[in-house]
Amino acid sequence: MTFQSLPGFRDFYPAEFTARHHLVSAWRETSRRYGFEEYDGPPLEPLELYVEKSGDEIVEQLYNFVDKGGRAVALRPEMTPTLARMVGARARSLPKPIRWFSVPQLFRYERTQRGRLREHFQWNVDVVGEADISADAEVLAVALDSLAALGLNSADVVARVNDRRLLERLLTTTVGVTPERLGAAYAAIDKLGREGADRTRERLVESSGLDRGGADLVLDLLALGLDDLSTEYGAHELVGPEIERLWHYFGLLSDLGWAEHVTFDPTIVRGLAYYTGTVFEIFDRAGELRAICGGGRYDNLLAAVSDIELPAVGFGMGDVVLGELLRDRSLLPTSAPGPDYFVVTITAEERPLMRRVARSLRARGHSVSYALRQVGVGKQFKEANNRGARRVIVLGPDEVARGVAVERLMTTGEERQVPLTELES
Template sequence: MTGQPLPGFRDFFPEDHSTLRSLFSAWREASRRSGFVEFEGPELEALELYTEKSGEEIIGQLYHFKDKGDREVALRPELTPTLARMVAARHRNYRKPIKWFSIPRLFRYERPQRGRHREHYQWNCDIVGEKGAAADAELIATLCLGLSLLGLGPKDVVVKVSDRGWWDLFLADQGVKEEKRAEVLRILDKLEGAPTEEWKKKLGALAEPIGNALDSKIALSEGLEQVRQAVGALGYADWCEVDLRIVRGLAYYTGIVFEVHDRAGKLRAVAGGGRYDHLLKKLGGEDLPATGFGMGDAVLSELLTEKKFLRAESTPPAIFVVAESAERNLALQIAGNLRRNGEAVDYDPGSGKWVKQLELAEARGARWALLVGREAAQGKLLVKELATRKQGEIAFRKSADGAISLEPGVGDWAKVVAS
């Protein structure tokens, strides 16, 4: 069997693509309403843009190769390095805070599995140049708005918020050296539930103090408190929970971090993000505080499918022109005119019979069929509403310049058909 996509890559047939578009619409709308502006960068970047940040070991997970100019290049696995590059190049042209969003297609060379392919689309929102936790709250609110536009609510998902800064202080207090803290957090990221023997094995003496810290609800850091207030005021208090165990795998996060999970806890994280205040400088740019999140299409689609919230964004033609073969030329003229006037118009380009043309009109999902037949000799056309099977008569007139006007116009066809 030929014609399969490469492993981990997906074909989007029109019906699949329309559901993808409905995700994009929600993402764009939430971004727009929240004051983010869209940007885009190259899909292909220099390999070193990624190894600089994460070291050589990331190469194994990258889709990389040598181009014809002998450059080591990689398909972008994430957008942040590109964002950092672009911000570094022109951030003086933009008043802070910078609020940018993008919907990049990202790539990873990894084993495909549920909710995870070698390619996916990811909604990214970032705020650069604002170090206060209010910026983190703003991102969380934008994220929630996006999810709500897709029909999801606090009953379906939960935003788990944590604070890496708090962990830094806590671990320092426990005498954990700076270079060992990331490792402890990584272990923590894997553990679930209450302290167990497994905790002790992996965390040693830290198991008990960490367990106690997780239990106490009063341990809210200043940052978490600010986020709680701002997110509450923005209207998303019931979407969020403090969960200190969320620490995110990546080493570069510095402050507030968060993840979105389905309430049932069956799927991978739907979205994740947090503050990365030193990353831009590390990538060779300006020392600007930054925070952001990413939400992939794969897990989100699974969740929406499960909830039956997935909607297709279909765009059928409004009008399908059906023509008798003798009137074909006139039909084309009418179609062209309607299109220039802003209508979505389709017709059967083959030499289809009357019946076939009507069938195609139906299959295309058009609302109206405009029948161009023998009545045309008297300056008349028939308009048919396909769903109701009702039809009426309208008139057309050709002017000297070739323009064709219909009487009544498309907006009033419903009346013609009803009478």
């Protein structure tokens, strides 16, 4: 009987685990540099936690089932509802703004394709309790900085940013979309990049209550840059302030060092229903892959899953698409670093000494390996080499009799004698 992993689930052999660890380490280290604290929650949650805020359709893509206690449960498809619940439960005692991050394993039940499996690890960073746009800038900055830490700069990736508040004002005041049709308009606009102008125009007419002229007006608006919008609507009583806020946002990001990484893109809407303000997605510049990262402001979600009202902004960055991009650029390690020392014995007589030397070096924090069975010296050196050991300690009868060992640097082959007292203490 043989088995293989379930569809969409991955085995992490040491080579793959090393790559994954490389990503997660960069995420943690970047989180630390920005002053975020790590948290985690349960991988299994009540189904209602997701149905409540996203609608019944999402159940189709959830990894859900009924447990033995008759509870409808789901493997978490995203972290934000869990975060909202956790924060909501203790919101009154937590110092604000809350700066938290997590690296949960998330699950979805859907057919796999490039960049989308049934399971992935996703870095989540959120600021809760601060409505000011500076929180939005901080969150996007930490996302971009993690990519820089992994070797991806502004020539490799770009953050496309938008603000639903601006889009809403433009659509309702200048085009005349009614508030209840906004969601449908967002959905159509979100597809513009994939489906093209003609199909989007059709969708807008079908679903957003617009006539052909109105749909064309929307498409014209979506082609404008932020400075064009300023020229045309900067003085508009309702639209102007939204444009101003975005300019401020770009200014903050520039101060933080990310001016080259960000661009305004009014077609970025994001699929999740709970976003209320800025939204962004980070893409590879070549445009070969799906979004590496997506996020935005969700000021109403906490109220929906707790009795607390707090504004929040955050993002999720998955390991799958990012891993593909880094692999394409040869930016992923393929093997873990080898041991600091590999101890070789010439005869079996030295093996007790070998164990004492290993114990001593390990006690000092070094990583040490050796052949588990006495084999030929050449074979021991082969093993040391295969494991990527940096130094080999050779224990032979002649040297041991003189109270020394030979230490060989594997990169250069250079050897020197070291007193056993130094290795055995």
